[in-house]
Structures are given as structure tokens and as C-alpha cells.
Amino acid sequence: MTRSRYKYLVDRLAAAIRSGSLGPGTRLPTHRQLAAANGLALATASRVYAELAAMGLVSGETGRGTFVRETALPPGQGIDQPPLESGMLDLNFNYPSLPGQTDLLRQALRQLALSGDLQTLLRYQPHGGRLHERASVARHLATRGIDASAEQVLMVNGAQHGLAVALMALLKPGDVIAADALTYSGFKVLAQSLHLEVLPIPVTAHGPDLDAFERLCRGRPVRAVYCMPTLHNPLGWVMGTEQRAHLVSIARQYDLTIIEDAAYAFLIEKAPLPMVSLAPERTVYVSGLSKSVATGLRVGFVVAPIQHISALERAIRATVWNVPGVMTAIATAWLDDGTVSLLESQKREDAQARQHLADEVLSGLPYLRHPSSYFIWLPLSEDVRADQVAMMLMSEQVSVSTAEPFAITAHIPHAIRLALGSVDMIALREALLKVRRVVEALG
Structure with missing residues (x-):
């Protein structure tokens, strides 16, 4: 069996186990049966099971055979929650924090306690946020080249909630939306939950393959495209001006809604104009303060054409009714007094320092990243398996x-x-050194 066929068999069994087609406790064929069924040498069949065992997918029991293991990862090893185990070095989730942020929160709470607005904050808020708070966001976004009125801004409970609201309001089950073949995991979960059909756009090291995207639009009834033009997660690209113009041209030709995710855009200085500035009539822009300020500050915002605002407000009402008043008051005060801009600047410097450290430790490995981002994409060699x-x-x-x-x-x-x-x-240096040792040991 060629190496590619051998890898295909490992992939096929691994996929069946992960999908549940082969459930926990299933007895797999013996090594001899696997070899005979697939035309393998016995040693190669044993190697297939050894790789599945190394991934944690199967276990061999002496005298009984090979069985599918429970594949649910221990707490913290999936995408859904941060690590809880003591001593675990977390390179799975980003929740960047800077020294002094706790004191900033303490001061903000004191100032809020002295304000005369507390009684109002205890009541239900307008679904899209109070108009003066929406105006604070609009002023902040104007520094990024986004010309939006307060009426076009809606307050949401973090950027993830903003994405959910956009998809719920503008699409219906069965609709087709295009997205990069490798894309933000939170979008993927939302699209599955809302029963949207997601068509993958092939990706390159520098952005989506827009010619392939146009072919998709010619062949299928695509309604929308989800994109991260300014600091893509996980690949780290920043789309150039010509790429953005090309995407907008396709969206206009096929009458698509553009859903622009800008959660990490604050890390890029002097970025090209966002999609919402190039195509304001069809773009829904989603961002928030979880990464630029703190993950516990669940305040985000959506900018949309006026004709979509009512539908978006209904989706906010259906999901959270309104953003908590206390959190929004703190967030908008920090937008107005420059605290958010200061934290964004400091986090850009922090991300660059971390990438510089990664360059030192991972030098020679074929990773992709932007020098101002908080993540790295590390492709593995042909014989190394990610699991x-x-x-x-x-x-x-x-x-x-x-x-x-x-x-x-x-x-x-x-x-x-x-x-x-x-x-x-x-701790980051220690963790990256371990990553390098493991990748090189397996490669």
C-alpha cells in the first residue's frame, strides 16, 4: 500500500470515529482482518491501529481486540471552553490581558457608582442600545474609516452574538453562504446551528481565491459571504485593496450580503479600508471589545444598512433582549475617554512582542502568521498527524x-x-519550545 493510501485509511477510520459512525466501545476488525479487507501487509495494519491509538481514538485490550475510545476530550481540550486543568499552558484560546486592566475596571466601577444614571441601568434597555452609546461606537469606528450614523449601529453581547444576530436576521435555514475553507470556528458552529449551507472558498497564503469564489456564485444561489479581511483567523492574512475591491465587485454582481468579521482588526495599523466602507449598502460589520479590552466585557457592535436595522433588532430581542446596561456604560465610557484606544495600542505592541518570541523559538518551521496577530497557523509535514x-x-x-x-x-x-x-x-516560551520538540520528534 502506498503511503497516501495508508494515510487515507487512517483518515477514513478517524473520521468515522469522530462522526459517531463508529461509536465508543465498538470492536474493530482484528489486525489480520483489517489487512485482508484492505490488501495490506499485517505490519501495515498494525501501524494503522498504532496511529489511531496515538491519536487517542482507539485502545487495544490484550486477548479482546481493538476498541473505539470515548473521543470526548478532557475539559479544556475542545474548542468550546478554555482549559481548566491546573498547570495547562493554553495555546488554544486567546484572552489577552495587560497589567493594570484590573485597576481600570475598579476605577470604572467607582465612577459608575458616583454617576446619576444607575437607576436607568437597572431597567430594560432599547434592543439596539441607547442612542448616545451607539453614537460613542460610531465615533470610535470613524477612526477606522467607517462612516456610520448612530442609527446604523447596534449594541450586542459580544462579537459572537453579533454574528448570530446577523445570520439569524438576514438568512433562513437552507440558504447558501460562502466562507473561506479555513475560517473562524464560531462562525462554523453558528452556520451549522442555523442550518445554513456553507460553501468553501479555496484559500491561499494571502487571501481567498476570488476567481474560485466567483465560479461558486455562478453555479449556486449564494446569498451571502462571510469574511475576515483584516486579520484572518486562523491564517493571519490582511486582504489588500485590490482583493477587497474584487470581492465587492463579485458581491454587487451577484447581489450578495457581505458579513465582515473585524474582531481582530484593531491589531492592524493603517489597514486598507474595511468592506463596510467600500460597500456600505450591502455590508454588515461585526466587532467587539473582547479581544481589544477583555473577554469578560461582553460588549460588541454591529453596523448595518438602515434597511436591515429592524430585522437585526428583532434578532437581538429574540436572543438577549438587550445588552446589559452596566457593561455597556463602562464600555462606552472607555470608548469616549480613550481607554479603548490606549489598550488597542498596547495590545498591538504585546502581540508583536509575542510574534517576535515565536519567530525565535519556531524558526525554520513553515508557519503562517501576521507579525501583529495573536495566533500562528502551523501546517504539519506529510507524515505528521495533527491529532x-x-x-x-x-x-x-x-x-x-x-x-x-x-x-x-x-x-x-x-x-x-x-x-x-x-x-x-x-510560559509562552516554554509552551512553544514543547510544540517545536513534539513537531520535530514526529516529523
Whole structure:
């Protein structure tokens, strides 16, 4: 059996186990049966099971055979929650924090306590936020080249909620939306939950393949496109001006809604104009303060054409009714007094320092990243399997994500994403050294 056929068999069995087609406790064929059924040498069949065992997918029991293991990862090893195990070095999630942010919150709470507005904050708020708060966001976005009125801005409960509101308001089950073949995992989960059909746009190291995207639009009734033009997660690209203009041209030709995710855009200085500025009549812009300020500050915002505002407000009402008044008051005060801009500047410097450290430790490995981002995409060599890398790093007390949560194609590349923003610099160096050792040991 050629190496590619051997890898295909491992991939096929791994996919069947992950999908539940082969459930926990299923007895697999013996090594001899597997070899005979697939035309393998016995040693090769044994190697297939050995790789599945190394991924944590199967276990061999002496005298009984090979069985499918429970594949649910321990707490903190999936995409849905941060690591909880003591001592785990988290390269899975980004929740960047800077010294002094706790004091900023303490001061903000004191100032809020002295204000005369507390009684109002205890009541229900307008679904899209109070108009003066929406105006604060509009002024902040104007510094990014976004010309939007307060009436076009809606307050939401974080950027993830903003994405949910946009998809719920503008699309219906069965609608077709295009997205990069590797894309933000939170979008993927939302699209599945809302029963949208997601068509993958092939990706390159510098952006989506827009010629392939146009062919998709010619062949299928695409309603919308989800994109991250300014600091793509997980690949780290920033689309150039010509690429953005090309995407807008396609969207206008086929009458598509553009959903622009700008959660990490604050990390890029002097970025090209956002899509919402190039095509304001069809773009819904989503961002928030979770990364630029703190993940616990669940305040986000959506900018949309006036004709979509009522539908978006209904989706906010159906999901959270309104953003908590206390959180919004703190967030907009920080927008107005320059605190958010200061934190964004400091986090740009922090991300650059972390990327510089990663360059030192990972030099020679074929990773993709933007020098101002908080993450790295590390493709693995042909013989190295992402699940195996993740399992070995878990045993070394390092949590990483494989490509699976980000992939919307049947074929999932063997790669890992490293989030750099959740541990201190000393711990980050230690974790990256472990990543390098494991990848090189398996390669």
C-alpha cells in the first residue's frame, strides 16, 4: 500500500470515529482482518491501529481486540471552553490581558457608582442600545474609516452574538453562504446551528481565491459571504485593496450580503479600508471589545444598512433582549475617554512582542502568521498527524487546536493553530519550545 493510501485509511477510520459512525466501545476488525479487507501487509495494519491509538481514538485490550475510545476530550481540550486543568499552558484560546486592566475596571466601577444614571441601568434597555452609546461606537469606528450614523449601529453581547444576530436576521435555514475553507470556528458552529449551507472558498497564503469564489456564485444561489479581511483567523492574512475591491465587485454582481468579521482588526495599523466602507449598502460589520479590552466585557457592535436595522433588532430581542446596561456604560465610557484606544495600542505592541518570541523559538518551521496577530497557523509535514501532535502536547500540559474546528471542507488539513495571547511570556516560551520538540520528534 502506498503511503497516501495508508494515510487515507487512517483518515477514513478517524473520521468515522469522530462522526459517531463508529461509536465508543465498538470492536474493530482484528489486525489480520483489517489487512485482508484492505490488501495490506499485517505490519501495515498494525501501524494503522498504532496511529489511531496515538491519536487517542482507539485502545487495544490484550486477548479482546481493538476498541473505539470515548473521543470526548478532557475539559479544556475542545474548542468550546478554555482549559481548566491546573498547570495547562493554553495555546488554544486567546484572552489577552495587560497589567493594570484590573485597576481600570475598579476605577470604572467607582465612577459608575458616583454617576446619576444607575437607576436607568437597572431597567430594560432599547434592543439596539441607547442612542448616545451607539453614537460613542460610531465615533470610535470613524477612526477606522467607517462612516456610520448612530442609527446604523447596534449594541450586542459580544462579537459572537453579533454574528448570530446577523445570520439569524438576514438568512433562513437552507440558504447558501460562502466562507473561506479555513475560517473562524464560531462562525462554523453558528452556520451549522442555523442550518445554513456553507460553501468553501479555496484559500491561499494571502487571501481567498476570488476567481474560485466567483465560479461558486455562478453555479449556486449564494446569498451571502462571510469574511475576515483584516486579520484572518486562523491564517493571519490582511486582504489588500485590490482583493477587497474584487470581492465587492463579485458581491454587487451577484447581489450578495457581505458579513465582515473585524474582531481582530484593531491589531492592524493603517489597514486598507474595511468592506463596510467600500460597500456600505450591502455590508454588515461585526466587532467587539473582547479581544481589544477583555473577554469578560461582553460588549460588541454591529453596523448595518438602515434597511436591515429592524430585522437585526428583532434578532437581538429574540436572543438577549438587550445588552446589559452596566457593561455597556463602562464600555462606552472607555470608548469616549480613550481607554479603548490606549489598550488597542498596547495590545498591538504585546502581540508583536509575542510574534517576535515565536519567530525565535519556531524558526525554520513553515508557519503562517501576521507579525501583529495573536495566533500562528502551523501546517504539519506529510507524515505528521495533527491529532497525534495535540495528544502529545496535552500530555506535556500544552493545549492547542487542530484544524478541525476551522475547516468547512470534507478534507481537513493536518495543521495546528497556536494562540499566543493567553499566557505570560515566560510560559509562552516554554509552551512553544514543547510544540517545536513534539513537531520535530514526529516529523
